[in-house]
Amino acid sequence: MNMQSSAMPASSTESQVMAPVAISETRRLYWSIRREMWETRSIYIAPLVVAAIFLFGFLLSLLHLPTKMRDALTLSAAQQHQLIEQPYSLAAALIMGTAFVVGLFYSLEALYGERRDRSILFWKSLPVSDLTTVLSKASIPIVVLPLLSFGITVALQFVMLLLSTVALGAAGVDVGPLWREVAIFRSAPMLLYHLVTVHMLWYAPMYAWPLLVSSWARRMVFLWAASPLVAIGVVEKMAFGTSNFGELLLNRISGSMSKLPGTISAPWSHITLGQFLMSPGLWIGLALTAAFLAGAVRMRRYRGPI
Numbered sequence: 001m002n003m004q005s006s007a008m009p010a011s012s013t014e015s016q017v018m019a020p021v022a023i024s025e026t027r028r029l030y031w032s033i034r035r036e037m038w039e040t041r042s043i044y045i046a047p048l049v050v051a052a053i054f055l056f057g058f059l060l061s062l063l064h065l066p067t068k069m070r071d072a073l074t075l076s077a078a079q080q081h082q083l084i085e086q087p088y089s090l091a092a093a094l095i096m097g098t099a100f101v102v103g104l105f106y107s108l109e110a111l112y113g114e115r116r117d118r119s120i121l122f123w124k125s126l127p128v129s130d131l132t133t134v135l136s137k138a139s140i141p142i143v144v145l146p147l148l149s150f151g152i153t154v155a156l157q158f159v160m161l162l163l164s165t166v167a168l169g170a171a172g173v174d175v176g177p178l179w180r181e182v183a184i185f186r187s188a189p190m191l192l193y194h195l196v197t198v199h200m201l202w203y204a205p206m207y208a209w210p211l212l213v214s215s216w217a218r219r220m221v222f223l224w225a226a227s228p229l230v231a232i233g234v235v236e237k238m239a240f241g242t243s244n245f246g247e248l249l250l251n252r253i254s255g256s257m258s259k260l261p262g263t264i265s266a267p268w269s270h271i272t273l274g275q276f277l278m279s280p281g282l283w284i285g286l287a288l289t290a291a292f293l294a295g296a297v298r299m300r301r302y303r304g305p306i
Contacts, residue, residue, distance in 0.1 A: 028128050032136030033144065036110075042102055043140060044148055050098045051156045054091050058160055061087070065164060066171035073177065084181040088160060092153045092191060096199065099149040103141030103203075107210035108221045110137040111300060118305040130300045134211065138293055141207040146199040150192055157184050197276055198255040205285045206252060208292035215299035218306055252285070 037043055072083045111134070114120040123133065161182055168175045213225040233246040276282065 023127075025129075025132060028132050029136055029139075032128060032132055033139050036136055036140050037144065040106060040140070043106065043145060046102045047095050047098050047145075047148060047152050050094055051091070051152050054094055055156060055159065058087060058091075059163065062163060062167040065167050066173045069168060069173050069178065080177065081181050084178060088157050088182055088184075091156050091160065095153050095156070096149050096195070099145040100199065100203070103145050103207055104210060107137075107141055107207045108214055108225060110140075110211060111215040111296060112217060112221050113214075115303060115306045120300075120305055130297045134215075134293055134297045134300060138208060138211055138296075142200055142204050146195040149199070150188075150195050153191060154184065154188050157182070193273075197273075201282060202252070202255055202285065204289040205292065208289040208296070212292040212296045212299070215296040215303060252281075 068083070072080045075083065114123060161178070161184060164178055165175050168178060210221070210225050214221050217224040229245075229249065233243065233249075236245050237243055
């Protein structure tokens with residue numbers, strides 16, 4: 001009896017012992033990105049607000065759309081296409097520009113903010129590595145914001161097209177030229193190509209540099225991020241009388257490859273994927289991105305709260 005009674009608790013205890021559940025780094029990264037989106041609502045609120053404001057202005061312009069469409073039908077094919085498509089191109093440019101600005105300010109604040117409010121002490125207590133944390137923060141401007149821009153832009157353009165169709169139909173104007181010139185579903189792949197090549201890959205070092213500064217600076221992150229770039233341009237101008245560095249920065253911001261050595265000078269829409277992937281400027285930028293992110297990981301590992 002004693003032997004049985006002493007054996008039963010042991011077996012019961014062993015049955016209650018469970019092996020810890022292993023969580024993959026990919027899943028940790030996924031939930032870290034979700035956490036960033038929960039905590040930083042401006043990531044999606046700012047593009048949505050811009051889209052709503054633009055849609056309101058577009059609604060007001062529908063009063064003059066029938067007259068504008070009748071005038072457009074008297075123009076040449078190229079002028080007609082430019083006039084009809086102009087509001088849709090402007091909507092895409094505004095949303096992408098808003099996402100770009102939000103991405104820059106987010107990168108400046110991402111690692112600095114958690115040190116300033118001392119929440120870094122809590123996040124470091126969780127089983128999430130510094131590498132995963134930095135990659136999740138870098139994914140917001142490099143991956144999440146361009147994809148959000150694409151979805152919001154296509155949805156906004158489709159709503160604009162439907163409203164224009166209703167306005168023209170009510171006025172008795174043919175809607176065929178409108179649907180032929182706008183062609184959202186034909187232009188959407190080109191928009192996605194632009195966002196992937198320019199806003200994800202080409203702009204990557206422009207987001208990684210503020211992240212590095214954000215992980216190091218104790219205050220005035222914007223000044224610490226901008227001062228070295230301005231200083232390099234000033235020193236180059238005073239020492240050599242040239243402004244190559246400034247031109248490279250402007251071309252990087254504008255998404256132009258024309259000033260980069262060994263690349264072609266052509267609009268982005270005419271550059272094939274193969275030509276883009278062979279661009280030295282692309283791989284130099286990606287190498288700088290990797291170096292900046294590696295520095296941010298190291299800084300976060302050793303930097304404490306402010």
